[in-house]
Amino acid sequence: MDPLVEIRGCRSRQELQAVVELCDEAFDDTAREYFERHMFKDGTISREDTRVLVRGGKIVSSVQVFPRTIYIGKKKVRMGGIGNVATLPSERKRGYAELVIRDAMEYMRRKGFQVSLLTTTINGYYKRFGFQTLNRQLVKIDVPPRQDQSHTEVFDSSRDAAQVMRLYDNYNAASTGPIVRDADYWRSQIGFCGEDAKLFLVWRDGEEILGYVRGRKETESTKILEYAFADGREEIAHALFADLTFRTERPKVEVFVSRTEKKRLTFLHSGQFEIDTFFMAALVGGGIDDRTMEVILPQSDFTFWLTDYF
């Protein structure tokens, strides 16, 4: 390897800031604010988790490893989320990103991560590191707007957080893919996910919260970022979606669904389904058998909430 090249974790806030600048320059369609948010509002990531290639004293390539745990087939599995893979435009095609990604894979192995996930549109590139595409389904459906003043309210952290966290755990613990969230993770995630707080709605029956939804208003549609509801109460999800489209004034709803979620939300079945290939997964090693990938990959049964994107 070039003796001028060094690959390592970041050592200072200035270096993290340099990675924000690098990502801002590398990604044409993403606002700088996005990188700042994921760099500085995510309290779960350490300096060392931002891996960089330094050449002649300058950071030219970066990869971040977001430390997470996910549910897979009733087990809790350590997962390294790969994000912000970037090389300065003037330094591309010299194998720098490949070196940093290989370092990140080794770093995850050392740290005891068992699987890794990433989102991408250049799936072919990541195959060489062992990543395989997860085929998910994107549903597009019209949900007629309807205000539900009797049950629906905007989420209020001090009043609702404990119940929402419990509902999340109950809804997701038997699925494959969702992040295992503790209170610290929730706090971080509410900061880094960049949602519009007015579009985080809870559905309550008296004091009890029986469902929630988090959404985003897009140019022509409402994107569902996340939801959960009490067992068997699908009508609550429908009411929440309808109240959300009332607030966004965008009746067209887009939501990613796994097989499990498709079974839970039967009202989506009349929508238009597309295959989405944005997600990839790899085994990193350490205490996990190959059958894990058999669980994750072929059955389109991977649930990952957009609020958790890294």
Ligand SMILES: CC(C)(COP(=O)(O)OP(=O)(O)OC[C@H]1O[C@@H](n2cnc3c(N)ncnc32)[C@H](O)[C@@H]1OP(=O)(O)O)[C@@H](O)C(=O)NCCC(=O)NCCS
């Ligand atoms: C993707 C990126 C990190 C690669 O950095 P790099 O240091 O040039 O990477 P490497 O030299 O290791 O590899 C370059 C490879 O990436 C491939 N690549 C880069 N951008 C690509 C694209 N948009 N579509 C398909 N392949 C792409 C190149 O074809 C090349 O493949 P090859 O090795 O078969 O020739 C860099 O192009 C970049 O910063 N892009 C903008 C940000 C981005 O898209 N990041 C990835 C998000 S998942």
